[in-house]
Amino acid sequence: MEELLNLPKKEFIKVNLKWIKEVNGGKLMDTLPLKCPLALWVAHNGAKCSRELVPNTAACPLCGAPMCPDCGNHHVETISRVTGYLSTVSGWNESKKQEFADRHRYDLEGNR
Numbered sequence: 001m002e003e004l005l006n007l008p009k010k011e012f013i014k015v016n017l018k019w020i021k022e023v024n025g026g027k028l029m030d031t032l033p034l035k036c037p038l039a040l041w042v043a044h045n046g047a048k049c050s051r052e053l054v055p056n057t058a059a060c061p062l063c064g065a066p067m068c069p070d071c072g073n074h075h076v077e078t079i080s081r082v083t084g085y086l087s088t089v090s091g092w093n094e095s096k097k098q099e100f101a102d103r104h105r106y107d108l109e110g111n112r
Contacts (some may be wrong), residue, residue, distance in 0.1 A: 005044040009072055012041050013061050020062070027065055036063040039074040047082040057103060 016037050031040045034056040038060055057078050058069035067074050078089040089100055
């Protein structure tokens with residue numbers, strides 16, 4: 001396990017995706033107490049983010065949870081504007097969270 005955790009982040013993700021697909025029937029590796037292998041990699045490597053705010057979170061390629069696109073940390077809070085008010089997505093019900101996940105996102109140039 002130590003050898004796997006010492007891989008660079010992109011290589012770690014690639015190895016995990018292959019393992020999930022070919023060995024574990026599409027299920028994540030059991031990494032309790034953390035739910036995602038990438039979160040375990042971030043904790044093991046002490047990945048620090050250089051920013052407090054990022055304009056958009058990314059979806060983790062392994063578990064699909066929101067993560068920082070720079071460092072891969074899963075300890076992020078997504079904020080969305082709904083009818084003029086900012087609110088944290090974590091407080092929404094499952095239907096609203098799914099609606100948020102299904103939204104199309106665009107960059108400043110209008111590309112998807």
